[in-house]
Amino acid sequence: MKKSLILPLLLLCALLFCSCNKSKVINKINLPISDSTSFHNPILYSGADPWVFSKDGWYYFTSTTGNLTLRRTRIITDLTNAEKKVIWSPPTTGMWSNSIWAPEIHFLEGKWYVYFAADNGDNANLRMYAVENSSVDPFQGEWIMKGQLKPATDRWAIDGSVFEDNGKLFFIWSGMAGKEENIAQNIYIAQMDNPWTIKGDRVLISTPEFDWESKGASATEPKVNEGPALLKGKDKLFITFSASGCWTDDYCLGMLTAEAGSDLLNPASWVKSKEPVLQKSVTDKVYAPGHNGFFKSPDGSEDWIIFHANDNSGDGCGGDRKPHIQKIIWRTDGTPDFGKPVSNLTHVKKPAGE
Numbered sequence: 577m578k579k580s581l582i583l584p585l586l587l588l589c590a591l592l593f594c595s596c597n598k599s600k601v602i603n604k605i606n607l608p609i610s611d612s613t614s615f616h617n618p619i620l621y622s623g624a625d626p627w628v629f630s631k632d633g634w635y636y637f638t639s640t641t642g643n644l645t646l647r648r649t650r651i652i653t654d655l656t657n658a659e660k661k662v663i664w665s666p667p668t669t670g671m672w673s674n675s676i677w678a679p680e681i682h683f684l685e686g687k688w689y690v691y692f693a694a695d696n697g698d699n700a701n702l703r704m705y706a707v708e709n710s711s712v713d714p715f716q717g718e719w720i721m722k723g724q725l726k727p728a729t730d731r732w733a734i735d736g737s738v739f740e741d742n743g744k745l746f747f748i749w750s751g752m753a754g755k756e757e758n759i760a761q762n763i764y765i766a767q768m769d770n771p772w773t774i775k776g777d778r779v780l781i782s783t784p785e786f787d788w789e790s791k792g793a794s795a796t797e798p799k800v801n802e803g804p805a806l807l808k809g810k811d812k813l814f815i816t817f818s819a820s821g822c823w824t825d826d827y828c829l830g831m832l833t834a835e836a837g838s839d840l841l842n843p844a845s846w847v848k849s850k851e852p853v854l855q856k857s858v859t860d861k862v863y864a865p866g867h868n869g870f871f872k873s874p875d876g877s878e879d880w881i882i883f884h885a886n887d888n889s890g891d892g893c894g895g896d897r898k899p900h901i902q903k904i905i906w907r908t909d910g911t912p913d914f915g916k917p918v919s920n921l922t923h924v925k926k927p928a929g930e
Contacts, residue, residue: 614923615653618898625678626882626899628871638679644690664719671696672705678735684771688714693734704736706772722772729777739806750802760784760799763817781846788852792821803867809910811836818866822893827864828855854914862917863889875929879904
């Protein structure tokens, strides 16, 4: 997604595109045609910043829609037919009334939480927020605003995610170092007191430094690290993140690696990949793959990645971004291999247990 002074305009354009031209988007691609063993990407006609969380046999899906829209299905490759509900809409005014970006749903300490970015119409005020639902069923009950996730250094923030390690909760997100915009988006981590409260201050663990993290940067557009997501291996922890501007075809995934049991609040614990771990495939016509999440196959034997991508060069940050899923291959050294984005024409074997 684009994070700059024109971000509110882009959001409006994207929402108008999705609401007014949905038939055009649907007709533009061949929606996934599944048989008993395979499916095709993308798994939905539109869905920027996709996230999947699984619980009790259900897959819960969120993406950027302008509100908090939840889908659920027992068959992730059949996401187009998933039950869908708007579970929360922003107020007309206030600090979380605009720019509802990249929601993520999680189940923590017996309750449901959705984390998302929002502002009051001024992009300089973009921050992370959480809503809570104590119902067993996230499609039922009431979603209550818990407020801003606020570190001691309170700055521009987006793309928050939560994970647990060794009995501790951690929050990771993309933010800026100072109050100036359009310089660089970094990845930060902080420990949490509870699912809606950050403990202490943020810790910087990644800033754009390589050429592949800086595509599209200019005097008016930032270098970008955003969309962090955690993947656990046998003896390592991995944080993938999106790099470069989503307005370019070169939007891609990088990765940070830490040893299990290390101090996750120590920047030295995290080692960045020197090359992208997932990037565009011109041959297969998959552009700007990024903003990902992870989930298990229904039988729990496989790890899968979900990310959005464009079908055409130059599609940028709008409503053309669609969710793709692919199986992760684990190398003998314990690191994940995401491969390359597969063509929309490729038959992909369904997740084990579907």
